[in-house]
Amino acid sequence: MLTKQRITELKRKGDGSNIAALITSQRDVGSINFILESLGHLPENFNSDFLYKLLKHNHSQVRLNAVKNVGKLNGKGDTSSLIALYRRETDTSVRREIVSSIGRQRKPANKSLFFDFLKDHDPKIVCQAIRGLLVFERDKEVKRYLRPLVNHPNEMVRTIIYKEYFSKENKNKNILSRIQTYDFLKNVVVNADVLEVLKVVPSESIHLTFTSPPYYNARDYSIYPSYQAYLEFLEKVFTETHRITKEGRFLVVNTSPIIIPRISRSHSSKRYAIPFDLHSCLVKNGWEFIDDIIWLKPEASVKNRVGGFMQHRKPLGYKPNSITEYLMVYRKSTEKLLDWNIHSYDNETVKQSKVAAGYETTNVWKIDPCFDKVHSAVFPVELCKRVIQYYSYKWDLVFDPFGGSGTVGRTAKLLDRLFFLTEKEEKYFEYMKSKTKNQKLFDRRTTQFLTLEQFQKEATNDINRSDSKKHCHTRY
Numbered sequence: 001m002l003t004k005q006r007i008t009e010l011k012r013k014g015d016g017s018n019i020a021a022l023i024t025s026q027r028d029v030g031s032i033n034f035i036l037e038s039l040g041h042l043p044e045n046f047n048s049d050f051l052y053k054l055l056k057h058n059h060s061q062v063r064l065n066a067v068k069n070v071g072k073l074n075g076k077g078d079t080s081s082l083i084a085l086y087r088r089e090t091d092t093s094v095r096r097e098i099v100s101s102i103g104r105q106r107k108p109a110n111k112s113l114f115f116d117f118l119k120d121h122d123p124k125i126v127c128q129a130i131r132g133l134l135v136f137e138r139d140k141e142v143k144r145y146l147r148p149l150v151n152h153p154n155e156m157v158r159t160i161i162y163k164e165y166f167s168k169e170n171k172n173k174n175i176l177s178r179i180q181t182y183d184f185l186k187n188v189v190v191n192a193d194v195l196e197v198l199k200v201v202p203s204e205s206i207h208l209t210f211t212s213p214p215y216y217n218a219r220d221y222s223i224y225p226s227y228q229a230y231l232e233f234l235e236k237v238f239t240e241t242h243r244i245t246k247e248g249r250f251l252v253v254n255t256s257p258i259i260i261p262r263i264s265r266s267h268s269s270k271r272y273a274i275p276f277d278l279h280s281c282l283v284k285n286g287w288e289f290i291d292d293i294i295w296l297k298p299e300a301s302v303k304n305r306v307g308g309f310m311q312h313r314k315p316l317g318y319k320p321n322s323i324t325e326y327l328m329v330y331r332k333s334t335e336k337l338l339d340w341n342i343h344s345y346d347n348e349t350v351k352q353s354k355v356a357a358g359y360e361t362t363n364v365w366k367i368d369p370c371f372d373k374v375h376s377a378v379f380p381v382e383l384c385k386r387v388i389q390y391y392s393y394k395w396d397l398v399f400d401p402f403g404g405s406g407t408v409g410r411t412a413k414l415l416d417r418l419f420f421l422t423e424k425e426e427k428y429f430e431y432m433k434s435k436t437k438n439q440k441l442f443d444r445r446t447t448q449f450l451t452l453e454q455f456q457k458e459a460t461n462d463i464n465r466s467d468s469k470k471h472c473h474t475r476y
């Protein structure tokens with residue numbers, strides 16, 4: 001019987017010819033692959049001739065496994081057979097494995113082959129070739145080939161090259177550490193247009209943004225001349241948000257497609273796919289897409305759209321009840337791994353911020369919506385709790401450019417985070433104020449409700465103090 005143990009014994013006893021005989025005696029491709037995948041480390045004296053024959057096998061998985069094993073021959077492999085296969089091979093996995101196998105040989109003589117691989121049409125081959133060449137990163141010729149790839153059409157290639165050669169040249173000149181922020185932003189609500197407010201907020205000041213923007217013209221609180229103007233406004237807000245966000249930190253945007261009702265029975269209503277249209281604006285401006293989370297509501301809580309169809313049942317007239325909204329998760333683009341952000345906190349903060357058991361394990365969050373007597377579109381506290389706990393640490397600064405009734409602020413406080421909100425409408429600003437009235441007594445840092453002018457003054461004083469280094473920024 002063909003077992004892993006038997007293959008290991010044959011490999012240990014012989015010089016490779018008994019493995020070759022075993023493979024020749026197999027009738028089916030599955031068994032050949034099983035043997036090749038079970039070979040593991042190859043001994044010094046291993047006769048690999050049969051592997052080179054298998055490079056010509058008509059089944060691509062066999063060729064792939066043969067290439068992998070040739071790659072284990074530690075510099076003794078015959079590169080010319082691999083190159084010949086690379087030239088005629090059509091299977092992308094086999095082609096990538098060839099480049100990887102030759103790379104593992106770490107032979108300076110192979111450099112020119114890798115310069116050729118850099119021209120391949122498959123970006124994964126180019127990345128693999130870069131990896132092979134970075135072994136000789138001090139070599140001037142290698143540098144001369146690799147640095148220009150910072151302008152390569154493929155984004156993954158550009159990111160690798162940027163990280164290797166350019167990121168160290170663009171050192172962050174921020175005077176605050178990765179976890180500190182300015183005092184004038186802590187537990188502050190400003191009654192003004194967010195774009196005006198952000199003009200005085202320094203770059204890299206906030207840790208997380210969670211927000212629900214206006215729903216184009218579907219609600220009464222904001223009116224835009226056109227959908228294009230609305231998207232352009234949101235693009236400006238999130239580009240500014242990107243600037244004030246610390247490197248590698250998150251933005252979570254809650255939106256859903258909306259409907260603008262028809263003006264009369266002879267016209268149709270219009271749907272706008274806000275999350276999908278907004279997505280490209282965000283990615284274009286330096287937000288890296290991380291996740292799409294679906295907020296699922298009970299059917300009884302949403303507007304009934306399917307009623308008409310239930311009566312007539314005529315195809316094309318189907319309109320399902322919309323019981324979902326999106327939480328689109330983005331990260332400020334960086335070549336740094338998440339650990340770089342996590343390691344900036346001390347052990348105690350990490351321990352205190354750990355998410356307790358019972359957290360959501362899927363990207364579908366079943367949460368009842370919340371209704372409010374003053375504001376028509378408030379976040380449920382449970383939704384805010386999850387976002388804040390999963391995407392920030394204790395005493396981080398959480399920003400909501402579209403503050404509304406202030407749910408993000410109140411929940412941030414509840415979870416020992418700081419918050420910074422802007423809200424344009426005076427009636428909602430006053431409403432937030434009234435909701436916060438009784439909470440001041442036990443606060444570590446009481447909430448300040450400011451006009452734009454008051455905020456600008458506070459900002460100037462604090463930034464001047466920070467620049468002159470006379471001020472020590474606490475975490476809370």
Ligand SMILES: C[S@@+](CC[C@H](N)C(=O)[O-])C[C@H]1O[C@@H](n2cnc3c(N)ncnc32)[C@H](O)[C@@H]1O
Binds near residue numbers: 408424
């Ligand atoms: C969908 S609501 C947010 C509700 C909020 N998430 C809550 O839980 O109460 C959007 C809010 O953005 C505000 N808004 C619209 N345009 C704004 C702007 N340019 N600057 C600041 N706030 C704005 C609206 O007045 C509205 O209260």
